Amino acid sequence: MKVSENKNVVFITGAFVTHHCWDEWQTYFQSKDYNTVAPPWPYKDAETAEELRNRQPNDTDLARLTIDEVIDSYIKVVQSFPEKPIVIGHSFGGLVTQIIVNHDLAAAGVAIHPAPPQGILPYEFSFLKAGWKAFGLLTSTDETYLMSFEDWQYAFANEMSLEEQKASYEKFAIPESKTVVRGGLTHSASIDFKKPHPPLLITSGSLDNLIPAHLNKRNFEHYKESGSVLDYKEFEGRNHFVLGLPTWKEDADYILDWLSKH
Numbered sequence: 001m002k003v004s005e006n007k008n009v010v011f012i013t014g015a016f017v018t019h020h021c022w023d024e025w026q027t028y029f030q031s032k033d034y035n036t037v038a039p040p041w042p043y044k045d046a047e048t049a050e051e052l053r054n055r056q057p058n059d060t061d062l063a064r065l066t067i068d069e070v071i072d073s074y075i076k077v078v079q080s081f082p083e084k085p086i087v088i089g090h091s092f093g094g095l096v097t098q099i100i101v102n103h104d105l106a107a108a109g110v111a112i113h114p115a116p117p118q119g120i121l122p123y124e125f126s127f128l129k130a131g132w133k134a135f136g137l138l139t140s141t142d143e144t145y146l147m148s149f150e151d152w153q154y155a156f157a158n159e160m161s162l163e164e165q166k167a168s169y170e171k172f173a174i175p176e177s178k179t180v181v182r183g184g185l186t187h188s189a190s191i192d193f194k195k196p197h198p199p200l201l202i203t204s205g206s207l208d209n210l211i212p213a214h215l216n217k218r219n220f221e222h223y224k225e226s227g228s229v230l231d232y233k234e235f236e237g238r239n240h241f242v243l244g245l246p247t248w249k250e251d252a253d254y255i256l257d258w259l260s261k262h
């Protein structure tokens with residue numbers, strides 16, 4: 001089956017946010033005749049972000065969650081379809097998307113501002129400033145990490161109005177497993193850049209502090225020529241809250257158009 005004929009989409013959520021960040025995307029893709037699912041990470045199946053925040057910091061099940069468990073949970077979803085679905089992930093979910101594509105488990109993949117796989121050293125200053133606290137160095141991994149509103153302003157919502165920043169934080173920000181974040185630096189987050197793969201699109205945003213465009217471009221450039229479809233697109237004016245910006249539909253349309261061509 002050609003990608004353009006595939007109507008099943010799995011949306012993969014990133015770290016620090018609830019899976020409801022995909023709600024509008026799901027509705028929009030469904031209006032284009034796609035069948036979509038956006039399952040939460042294990043232990044993040046609460047209806048609201050507030051409910052998950054109220055468990056902070058003593059949600060030991062979430063705190064002990066590993067990157068392998070996150071990846072495996074999405075592989076099970078992908079493999080539940082009768083045919084390989086399209087996989088679209090954001091941030092850490094973009095990393096998971098690259099892993100699933102690398103394992104040839106998807107018809108195609110779209111990694112939106114993805115966290116980098118192992119082997120791509122994220123030395124960009126804004127990444128270090130925005131993300132270092134999430135590793136929780138010298139702190140207990142039995143406790144979850146919740147990004148402060150001040151950190152959210154820099155990592156996710158820079159260049160947005162204060163009102164928009166507050167609203168986005170209240171609606172989407174949730175505690176995270178430091179174990180998962182640290183796992184992004186391990187072999188569990190590795191891929192074979194030389195291996196042929198299904199069509200893959202990597203996107204970035206010019207305003208993203210957490211996963212800056214330069215980091216995404218280096219990720220893209222690590223792939224070796226293998227005859228596989230591989231594309232890169234940097235969008236102007238997008239921060240890490242790209243899924244919820246007023247421009248989100250423009251990004252979705254670009255992705256839909258890209259899928260229709262393969």
